[in-house]
Amino acid sequence: MIYESSMAYESNMTYDIIIIGAGVSGAAIARALSRYQANICVIEKEEDVCYGTSKANSAIVHAGYDAVPGSLKARLNVRGSRMMGRLAEELDIPFRRNGSLVVCRDKEEFPELQKLYERGVANGVEELRILGREETLAMEPNVTDDVFAALYAPTAGIVCPFELNIALAENACENGVEFRFNEEVKDIVRSGQCYELHTGRGTVRTKYVINAAGVYADVIHNMVSRRKLHITPRRGDYCLLDRAAGSHVGRTIFALPGKLGKGILVTPTIHGNLLIGPTAMEVEDREGTNTTREGLDQVLEKAGLNVKDIPVRQVITSFAGLRAHEDGGDFIIGEPEDAEGFMDCAGIESPGIASCPAIGEMAAQIVRDKMGLREKSDFVSTRKGILKPDALTREERNALIREIPAYGNIVCRCEMITEGEIIDAIRRPLGAKSLDGIKRRTRAGMGRCQGGFCSPRVMEILARECGMNLQDVTKSGGRSQIIMGMNKDML
Amino acid sequence: MEKYDIVVIGGGPAGLAAAISAKRSGIDSVLILERDRELGGILNQCIHNGFGLHTFQEELTGPEYAHRFIRQVMELGIEYRLDTMVMDISREKLVMAMNRKDGLFDIQAKAVILAMGCRERARGALNIPGFRPAGIYSAGTAQKLVNVEGCMPGREVVILGSGDIGLIMARRMTLEGARVQAVAELMPYSGGLKRNIVQCLEDYGIPLKLSHTVIDIRGRERLEGVTLAEVDGRGRPVPGTEEFYSCDTLLLSVGLIPENELSGKMGVEMNPVTSGPRVNESLETNIGGVFACGNVLHVHDLVDFVSEEAGAAGRNAAAYVKEYAENSVTGSAKDSVKDGTKASTRDNWKDGTKAGTRDNWKDSVAGSAEDSVTGSVEDSVGDSTKDNRRDGTKAGTSENATGRADHQRGREIRLQPAEGVRYTVPERINVSRMDEKLSVRFRVGNVYKNCYVSTYFDRERVSRRKRQVVAPGEMEEVILTREQLLQYPDLETISIKVEA
Incomplete structure (x- = not known):
């Protein structure tokens, strides 16, 4: 179910559960809860899912050797990584265990590498191994010649962070979860057995609140609890x-x-690009996703320490994301003592992507037990992704084009995305409403020309499919219109 | 499976001229594959005038210029398919394409002419820091929005890069009611044509800020402003020179890149300087029967010279096909051969105005020495990746190809860019295959004043031509004649230099 922003609220409506935030955590929780009989809604302040931290990160499914044993991060990372394979199959999203290497260049730092290995073993990470210089270089010839040793984790993987987030949300939506976009929660007030959420659009009541608000999770939490949380956005710059x-x-x-x-880090992405980054810069602005010269320079310089000959002239774009770092340093999942019926899912920084399946599972179990939820009989655990014509045989592809000619029309030349895929991205549940929405769903505009050729075409398709004027087409919702009027209307 | 003698990839100015020339050279089976909705390529959005001065001695707009060629395509009955994307080309010249009507289909060609044009460099390639709001466009995208869709990308404009499209768009945006506050150029000189600086900036009082770049982009949803700063000799911002411009639009005109994904995939060898194929005197790549012309080969300034170069590619492809036919008759399935025989029918692929009148802006050979290959400009704006989409270049390969009876087969002379010269097209010459005149096109790496453009045959300087100024923004040319080359039977390397 998709809530249209123009619709009036049903005044007496009380939800069973409201999830604040449609990032990867909120979507994973929504999807995990959608198997239960409950009236669930996700409220998102932006126009689309996957808009904050979830869209700008390393997209790594970490193996799980980083976090301190016994921490929530350690537990959920290892569990999430194990769950990811099946989840990717159910949701029809790309995921590959490409393995990871932690490079140690200095003999004196070798004890640190060993410590990491031991942590990994304690956390239950499987197949970890320490490799010597030769073995490392044989495995990855472009690792720096200075390498002394490396920690090899074959279970580490890469995903598409957009598709993961979008697929979780779509699947939740298909299982009856309602999504409200462009609606920011301004205040939360306890009202009897319920909470009232005051949003930019009115008031919504719910029996249970789940706080998955990313870099704003402390703000949301502090609306209901006297035990304050404090999140510092840590900006990370990347080059793709x-x-x-x-x-x-x-x-x-x-x-x-x-x-x-x-x-x-230096990593291939699931779609075959090379990604380098991130920096780590503590910032004040929770919307401060601007890259800086220093940050980008640091990315290029430091990436070169561990991997040689990176073809930095082939950078096609750079971006920055904000990690939601909570002072305690661990994930916070659970009810604060003084706010029954309210659950945090806060401090979700790395390894958030890797952990999200387990975060969803854990949060859903807590809520299920609290509320005594019962499973639905008609939960559908699978979701079909956007049809990718290049995965078809030639005969299948031609049959598809005969049936739907839009699949014969290439719109994005760099990524070879057809009009058919773009229409699918718009029409499907929680469909794209902006150029960035289409980009994250189909990759149209994500290639080497960065939308130079295709954006006017995509705008046209969006306007046509959504029945809007060209002037109303946005890059990413809000006031991000692409065009500002017609020729000569200022003269 | 469908079969054509010549398949032309791209229906822009290069593809049109190549197809026309091939047809006029006696090949009837020619097919143009165009991915857009109409023929003409980028010319369709270049509604300003200034096209055709060399070809037609007239000032035409882009669509008018394109129309002259499209009309010939129609008159000659050359086949073309629109909305058709070429997905793959094999070394054996099996072309796989796709459109809405036919789905995926194959065409077997005897010769292929690559004429895919180029694309614009994007913000990412410059790694400009800041936010990523709406309101940042490559100049060509803005040109399409304004000139084709009739939409204004914004009201208050700053332009980064003084490539020609950027300059043209500064004027266009002004005429359509926007305020263009400045054009910033990273290099100490413009990447565009002098005439565009005068007619598009100076005439409208738009400041050109040389040695400046954008160092920050502000605005989360829609662009709110950019910070410009002066840069030092190495392109790094000079602290203290930052200046904030409040604007809603940033246009980027920071270079063009030949679109060679298909070429690369099929195994065509690339020149890293031009990002285009390495070609010989016939504009043929390392794969026999695969030719390249126009901006996919190297980025031009003037479309007239794209047409001229493409005309040569079309003739050469026709000659290849004829030889191919001969060879298949005699049963020798050779690949890239082409010697003696060449299209004897060279001629007026550009109606009326014959190109024979090549004039003097193209030196003939000349030379002496200096070095200073400074400005290798690789990452800077402008240069090899020249902005172009609208005007043209001194290109043009050869004029007459009649009497091809010489029997110098096989031997190739290497062309070498030397001091101050960044690349040459072509890179190899087989004298036995060349026309009477061959124009060698190149760009210099920096602005040189009061210099000579010199040509050396091995160590001997055979010619030099005095130039008041040469600049990376304007393509240069040297003409070689067959007669002259025949006098040097042992010649191995021809080098072109800029000398003091």
Whole structure:
């Protein structure tokens, strides 16, 4: 169910559960809860799912050796990584265990690498191994010649962070979860057995609140609890390279972790690009996703420490994401003591992507037990992704084009995305409403020309499919219109 | 499966001229595959005038210029398919394409002419820091929105890069009611044609800020402003020179990149400087029967010279096909041969105005020495990846190809860019296959004043031509004649240099 922003609220409506935030955690929880009989709604302040931290990260399914044994991060990472394979199959999204290497360049730091290994073993990570220089270079010839040793984790993987988030949300939606977009929660008030959420659009009542608000999770939490949380956004700058550079390394190459995070990695993406980053810069602005010169320079410089000859001239775009770092340093999942019926899912920074299946599972179990939820008989665990014509045989593809000619029309030349895929992205549940929405669902505009050729075409298709004017087409909702009027109307 | 003698990939100015020339050279079976909705390519959005001065001695708009060629395509009955994307080309010249009507289909060609044009460099390639709001467009995308869709991308505009499209768009946006506040150029010189700086900026009082770049982009949803700063000799921002411009639109005109994904996939060898195929005097790539012309080969300034170059590619492809036919008759399935025989019918593929009148802006050979290959400009704006989409270049390969009886087979002379010269097209010459005149096109790596453009045959300087100024923004040319080359039977390398 999709709530249209123009619709008036039903005044007496009380939800069983409201999830604040449609990022990967909120979507994973929504999907996990959608198997139960309950009236569930996700409220998102942006126009689409996967809009904050979930859309700008390393997209790594970490093996699970980083977190301190016994922490929630450690437990959920390892569990989430184990669940990811099946989840990817159910949701029809790409996922590959490409393995990862943590590179140690200095003999003196070797004890740190060993510590990481031991942590991994304690956390239950399987198949971990420490490799010597030769073995490392044999596995990844572009790792720096200075490598002394490396920690190899074959179970580490890569996903598409957009598709993961979108697929979780779509599946939840198909199982009856309602989504409200462009609606920001401004205040939460306890009212009898319920909570009242005051939003930019009115008031909504619910029996249970789940806080999955990313970098705003402390703000939401602090509306209901006296035990305050404090989140510091940690910005990470990235550079994305052309697919031509995508096979520069096969595995994800990490540096030894530092104080603020896992350092700058070099990894292939699931779609065959090369991704380098992130930096770690603590910032004040929770919307501060701007890259900086220093940040980008640091990415290029530090990536080169562990991997040689990175073809930095093939950078096609750069971006920054914000990690929601909570002061305690661990994930926070559960009810605060002084706010019954309210659950946090806060401090979800790395390894959030890897953990999301387990976060959803854990949160859903807590709510199920609290509320005594019962399973539905008609829960559908699978979701069909956007049809990718290039995965078809030639005969199948031609049959498809005969039936739906739009699949014969290439719109995005760089990624070879057809009009058929774009229409699918718009029409499906929780469909795309903006250029970025289409980009994240289909990759149209994500290639080397970055939408130079296709954006006017995509705008046309969007306007036609959504019945809007060209002038109302946005890059990513809000005031992000692409055009600002017609020729000469200012003269 | 369908079969054509020549399949032309792309129906822009290069593809049109190549197809026309091939047809006029006696090949009837020619097919143009165009991915857009109409023929003409990027010319369709170039509604300003200035096209055709060399070809037609007239000032035409882009669509008018395209129309001259489209009309010939129609008159000659050359086949073309629109909305058709070429997905793959094999080394054996099996072309796989797709459209709404036919789905995926194969065409076997005897010769293929690559004429896919180029694309614009995007913001990402420059790694400009800041936010990523709406309101940032490559100049060509904005040109399409304004000139084809009639939409204004914004009201308050800053332009980064002084490539020609950027300059043209500064004027267009002004005429359509926007305020263009400045054009910033990273290099100490413009990447565009002098005439465009005068007619598009100076005439409208738009400041051109050389040695400046965008160092920050503000605005989360829609662009709210950019910060410009002066850069030092190495392109790095100079602290203290930052200046904030409040604007809703940033246009990027920071270079063009030949679209060679198909070529690369089929195994065509690329020149890293031009990002285009390496070709010989016939504009033929390392794969026999696969030719390249126009902006896919190297980015041009003027479309007239794209047409001229493409005309040569069309003739050469026709000659290849004729030889191919001969060879198949005699049963020798050779691939890239082409010697003696060449299309004897060279001629007026450009109606009326014959190209024979090549004039003097193209030196003939000349030379002496300096070095200073400074400005290798690789990452900077402008240069090899030249902005172009609208005007043209001094290109043009050869004029007459009659009497091809010489028997110098096989031997190839290497062309080498030397001091100050970044690349040459072509890179190899087989004298036995060349026309009477061959124009060698190149770009310099920096602005040079009061210099000579010199040509060396091995170590001997055979010619030099005095130039008041040469600049990366304007393509240069040297003409070689067959007669001259025949006098040097042992010649191995021809180098072109900029000398003091």
